Amino acid sequence: MKKIAIVGAGSMAEAFISGILENGLIARNNIWVTNHSNETRLAGLKERYGIRSTYDLKILFEDADIVMLAMKPKDADSAIDRIREHLTEQMLVVSVLAGVSMNTIETLARKSLSIARAMPNTSAAVGKSATAIAVNSRITNHQLETTKQLFGTVGLARFVEEGQLDAVTGLSGSGPAYIYYLIEAMENSAAEIGLEKEMAKELIVQTLIGAAEMVRNSSKSSEQLRLDVTSPGGTTEAGIRVLEKHGVQQAFISCIQAATAQSKKMGNTLEAQLKVGTST
Numbered sequence: 001m002k003k004i005a006i007v008g009a010g011s012m013a014e015a016f017i018s019g020i021l022e023n024g025l026i027a028r029n030n031i032w033v034t035n036h037s038n039e040t041r042l043a044g045l046k047e048r049y050g051i052r053s054t055y056d057l058k059i060l061f062e063d064a065d066i067v068m069l070a071m072k073p074k075d076a077d078s079a080i081d082r083i084r085e086h087l088t089e090q091m092l093v094v095s096v097l098a099g100v101s102m103n104t105i106e107t108l109a110r111k112s113l114s115i116a117r118a119m120p121n122t123s124a125a126v127g128k129s130a131t132a133i134a135v136n137s138r139i140t141n142h143q144l145e146t147t148k149q150l151f152g153t154v155g156l157a158r159f160v161e162e163g164q165l166d167a168v169t170g171l172s173g174s175g176p177a178y179i180y181y182l183i184e185a186m187e188n189s190a191a192e193i194g195l196e197k198e199m200a201k202e203l204i205v206q207t208l209i210g211a212a213e214m215v216r217n218s219s220k221s222s223e224q225l226r227l228d229v230t231s232p233g234g235t236t237e238a239g240i241r242v243l244e245k246h247g248v249q250q251a252f253i254s255c256i257q258a259a260t261a262q263s264k265k266m267g268n269t270l271e272a273q274l275k276v277g278t279s280t
């Protein structure tokens, strides 16, 4: 990889900058970033990571072999319109924009492009994203490998069909929030049952890490692992009985279904707006 031009300098962009540098994927002077207008933010990124920034699009895209789109989906229309003359068919265009299809990106750019469209999650900030990636047919084998390496710097990366990205968004894109919601409940209960906040937090975090590692490493199903904790007539049984009474498992299933449906709906709405925008 020679040079990456990142358009959008928010938290997702920073997670990738940090991941790329930690993994030595691209030299810091070949990582270029731009944003809409927040110069202080660009100065901060330059200072923290020793990377480069510019508002001069010619400099930004000169010799770039990877372009990352990392603005908010609502800004995709104006941002892509601004950069489109600098995009070439030889570049790998990587998009993390939720709900913006590869077709729409090509429509906005008014040209055919090699695109990898991904749904990471915010754990990219600590190199632990669960990312799903779809690619279009123009991607070369080399670009596919580059995509794998790039997303590998911020965590786990798996390839899916583009049609599956709404489900991925509902499951693992929004997923960290579901887990934080559970942690909030565990933290609140700790206060109720008389445990000191900081210590309770340590115990909760370690419990989550341990359970996740068990699911990852054990040959047993997660249901069997749960049953292994549950002694007949014991404490876990008493607790789980309450969760079942409140339909918590079904609530999680409905939650993921609702998030998936919302992703589909937002994508369709956005696509309609963006396409209207390009034809007027």
Ligand SMILES: NC(=O)C1=CN([C@@H]2O[C@H](COP(=O)(O)OP(=O)(O)OC[C@H]3O[C@@H](n4cnc5c(N)ncnc54)[C@H](OP(=O)(O)O)[C@@H]3O)[C@@H](O)[C@H]2O)C=CC1
Pocket: 007, 008, 009, 010, 011, 012, 013, 034, 035, 036, 037, 038, 039, 041, 070, 071, 072, 073, 075, 078, 079, 080, 082, 096, 097, 098, 119, 120, 121, 122, 173
């Ligand atoms: N948060 C999440 O859980 C996930 C987010 N994503 C996706 O990641 C993308 C980025 O999100 P996030 O990092 O949170 O966003 P932020 O709001 O933190 O950052 C957005 C950036 O885009 C810049 N920008 C806006 N308009 C333009 C433009 N016309 N040209 C260049 N840059 C522009 C902004 O610049 P300025 O500050 O100057 O306005 C800012 O630097 C989104 O598309 C989102 O869908 C994907 C997966 C998960």
Ligand SMILES: O=C(O)[C@@H]1CCC=N1
Pocket: 098, 169, 173, 174
């Ligand atoms: O809530 C959202 O819309 C975004 C997409 C995935 C995570 N956050």
